Amino acid sequence: KAGVTQTPRYLIKTRGQQVTLSCSPISGHRSVSWYQQTPGQGLQFLFEYFSETQRNKGNFPGRFSGRQFSNSRSEMNVSTLELGDSALYLCASSLGHRDTNTGELFFGEGSRLTVL
Amino acid sequence: GDSVTQMEGPVTLSEEAFLTINCTYTATGYPSLFWYVQYPGEGLQLLLKATKADDKGSNKGFEATYRKETTSFHLEKGSVQVSDSAVYFCALGGSNYKLTFGKGTLLTVNP
Numbered sequence: 001k002a003g004v005t006q007t008p009r010y011l012i013k014t015r016g017q018q019v020t021l022s023c024s025p026i027s028g029h030r031s032v033s034w035y036q037q038t039p040g041q042g043l044q045f046l047f048e049y050f051s052e053t054q055r056n057k058g059n060f061p062g063r064f065s066g067r068q069f070s071n072s073r074s075e076m077n078v079s080t081l082e083l084g085d086s087a088l089y090l091c092a093s094s095l096g097h098r099d100t101n102t103g104e105l106f107f108g109e110g111s112r113l114t115v116l
Numbered sequence: 117g118d119s120v121t122q123m124e125g126p127v128t129l130s131e132e133a134f135l136t137i138n139c140t141y142t143a144t145g146y147p148s149l150f151w152y153v154q155y156p157g158e159g160l161q162l163l164l165k166a167t168k169a170d171d172k173g174s175n176k177g178f179e180a181t182y183r184k185e186t187t188s189f190h191l192e193k194g195s196v197q198v199s200d201s202a203v204y205f206c207a208l209g210g211s212n213y214k215l216t217f218g219k220g221t222l223l224t225v226n227p
Contacts, residue, residue, distance in 0.1 A: 004159075033214065043205065043217040056213045090159055096213075103148060105215060107159035 002027065004108035006091050012114045018079040021111045023091030025072050031096025032074040033105060034066060037088040046089075049074055050096045078113075086115045118143045122206045122218035129196055129225050137191040137221045139180075139206035147208040149173075149182050149189040150215065154203045163191075163204070196225045 005024040013019050025032050034046040045058040049068035066076040072093075078085055089112075092105035122139040129135060141149065148167045152160040164173030169184035178193045189206060206218040 031213070035217075042219045045214040045216070048213040050213070058214070092160075103209060104150070104162050104165060105160075107152075107161070109157075109159045 004091055004093050004106055006089075006108035006111050008111060009109065010112050010114075012116060013081050014116050015081055015083060017081050018077060019081060019113060020075055020077045021089055021091075021113075023074045023076075023093075023108060025074070025091075025093030026106055029093035029095055029106070030072055031094045032068055032072065033092045033094075034074070034076050035090045035092065036060075037090055037110070038086075043090070046076065081115045083115050086113060088112050118147065118208055118210055118212075118216040120206050120208055120216055120218040122204075122221055124219050124221060126222040126224060129223070131198055131225055131227050132195045133225075135191070135193040135196045135200075135223070137204055137206075137223070139189045139191065139218060141187050141189065141206075141208050143187075143208055143210055143216075145210060146184075147210045149180070150207040150209065151178070151180055151189070151191050152205040152207060152217075154205065154220070156202070160205065196223070198225050198227050201225045 007022045031050045033048040036044045047057045047066050052068045063079045068074045088110040090110045092107045119142045150165045151163040153163045154160050164175040166173040166182035172181045180191045203220045205220045207215045209215050
């Protein structure tokens with residue numbers, strides 16, 4: 001069974017530009033989450049989607065947005081990039097059952113964004 | 117809100133040494149607890165998990181016990197190998213559709 005696939009793996013942008021990252025979850029998984037990983041802040045939760053609905057959002061500015069499609073694939077977008085947005089962006093998928101504690105997440109290898 | 121505190125390291129050990137990485141948490145309700153591992157250049161992989169108090173998670177020689185009375189989930193391994201060198205993250209999962217992670221502990225095992 002294929003794992004979580006993230007594209008692109010590496011990208012370089014300049015300040016003020018925007019970027020779109022893509023995530024294909026494991027087949028059958030309906031929940032997709034996004035995390036930002038930096039050396040200073042560690043792993044920070046961005047948002048989680050289930051069946052095209054955002055169920056939770058982390059403490060990030062409105063420049064960070066996401067969406068999920070009917071096939072469970074997800075994209076996240078960062079507009080007006082800042083130097084501090086340089087990070088590894090990790091996507092994770094899970095079955096996403098309701099009314100239970102967040103369970104095991106399956107992570108992709110990440111998209112490493114460098115903002116110059 | 118939920119939070120996880122783990123010893124940040126880095127931790128450097130010789131092969132076959134005993135490993136402990138401490139993790140404590142603050143949460144409302146009864147969270148699930150996890151240890152994830154990140155090898156260089158890769159995403160996170162689940163190492164082990166425990167879903168209720170007194171559960172012991174184990175995998176690849178690693179163990180951790182969910183201690184509600186001390187709000188802890190310490191990771192242990194009796195004899196580490198060079199291949200265990202990685203960053204280890206303690207995490208908790210509540211009813212809010214997200215995992216809350218500790219800062220991570222870099223482990224280096226020397227031959």
